[in-house]
Amino acid sequence: MLRACILGTGFAVPDSVLSNSDLEKMVDTSDDWILSRTGISFRRIADQKTAASDLAYLAACSALENAGIKPQQLDMIIVATMTPDMPMPATACLLQHRLNASKAAAFDLNAACTGFIYSLAVAEHFLLSSHYKYILVVGADVLSRVVDYTDRNTCVIFGDGAGAVVLGKDDGEHGILATYLAADGEGSDLLKIPAGGSRYPASAETVARRMHYIQMQGSEIFKFAVRIIPQCAERVLERAGLGIEDVDYLLLHQANIRIIQAAAKKMNIPWENVLVNIDNYGNISAGSIPLILAEAVSENRFKKGDLLLLIGFGAGLTMGAALVRWSR
Numbered sequence: 001m002l003r004a005c006i007l008g009t010g011f012a013v014p015d016s017v018l019s020n021s022d023l024e025k026m027v028d029t030s031d032d033w034i035l036s037r038t039g040i041s042f043r044r045i046a047d048q049k050t051a052a053s054d055l056a057y058l059a060a061c062s063a064l065e066n067a068g069i070k071p072q073q074l075d076m077i078i079v080a081t082m083t084p085d086m087p088m089p090a091t092a093c094l095l096q097h098r099l100n101a102s103k104a105a106a107f108d109l110n111a112a113c114t115g116f117i118y119s120l121a122v123a124e125h126f127l128l129s130s131h132y133k134y135i136l137v138v139g140a141d142v143l144s145r146v147v148d149y150t151d152r153n154t155c156v157i158f159g160d161g162a163g164a165v166v167l168g169k170d171d172g173e174h175g176i177l178a179t180y181l182a183a184d185g186e187g188s189d190l191l192k193i194p195a196g197g198s199r200y201p202a203s204a205e206t207v208a209r210r211m212h213y214i215q216m217q218g219s220e221i222f223k224f225a226v227r228i229i230p231q232c233a234e235r236v237l238e239r240a241g242l243g244i245e246d247v248d249y250l251l252l253h254q255a256n257i258r259i260i261q262a263a264a265k266k267m268n269i270p271w272e273n274v275l276v277n278i279d280n281y282g283n284i285s286a287g288s289i290p291l292i293l294a295e296a297v298s299e300n301r302f303k304k305g306d307l308l309l310l311i312g313f314g315a316g317l318t319m320g321a322a323l324v325r326w327s328r
């Protein structure tokens with residue numbers, strides 16, 4: 001059976017580190033509160049010259065090298081991001097040019113923190129239903145540009161980074177076994193950047209009202225995440241005819257250690273099978289899942305045949321899962 005499979009992975013994070021003690025000097029918070037309520041100690045923050053396409057480029061180069069694929073072999077580039085370099089053109093086109101991936105179609109996909117899972121599903125469909133052989137999927141976000149560093153409810157959570165995968169085809173038992181995507185637009189007000197689009201175009205007033213920053217009702221998102229993660233797992237496993245006991249590793253969107261713990265407990269997944277890096281990077285939205293995947297690959301965590309369960313959730317509200325039989 002033909003499947004889309006991951007041929008290579010890569011990631012990139014900025015050098016600059018923002019610690020909890022740095023944040024203690026910026027807002028009324030404490031290392032103890034942040035660590036105990038979120039599990040985060042550090043985040044990486046891009047310098048003023050670095051945009052999403054720069055981190056995407058570094059992650060993409062590393063994934064292409066890891067896969068042994070040349071940029072000119074790519075048929076398509078999808079960049080999942082909610083912090084593109086600019087509203088247009090797409091960050092994927094900037095990346096295509098920089099990689100000199102001349103024959104690749106290129107577009108961005110915005111499903112916030114679920115963007116990588118959505119992009120993986122789109123890429124899978126193109127690989128299985130067309131002549132396309134290789135697709136690059138990147139999740140990249142520079143959230144420090146849209147975080148209000150006077151708002152303690154949000155500024156302690158987010159960081160910057162990117163992860164990338166190169167997808168190809170496999171005609172064996174390995175690769176993407178199933179995906180599941182969903183959305184609940186009723187919750188669209190819970191997590192948003194209100195201004196900068198066609199509803200509230202940028203103006204002196206929107207800037208003065210800090211409407212270009214992330215606004216979040218954190219505890220509602222928390223409850224949503226803990227509720228839908230096991231549902232996403234059930235749906236995607238059902239599609240593949242597998243059970244939760246078959247899962248070797250859980251790679252959840254890194255949003256809050258308490259969400260990860262609660263979801264793993266609800267799904268009866270042993271803690272040693274759950275990958276966690278939120279302590280070092282915080283929540284990097286679309287970059288979160290490909291980054292933890294690529295980091296685990298660089299540490300040789302997986303062996304051929306391992307079953308990986310990837311689950312994302314985020315603004316929209318969006319949610320999704322992918323089940324991958326590791327092939328390398």
Ligand code: ACO
Pocket residue numbers: 028029030033034037038112113114152153154156191216217218219220221222225255256283285313314315
């Ligand atoms: N330091 C100290 N106190 C704080 C801080 C802080 N950084 N932030 C909030 N508080 C206070 C609040 O003001 C509140 O005080 P009050 O009781 O006097 O009003 C108290 O802590 C409790 O606030 P809650 O919001 O109820 O705290 P909670 O335990 O829910 O933690 C948090 C907040 C960390 C935001 C949590 O709700 C969370 O992680 N939610 C999920 C967020 C998320 O995943 N977002 C990303 C989704 S992905 C995407 O698409 C971008």
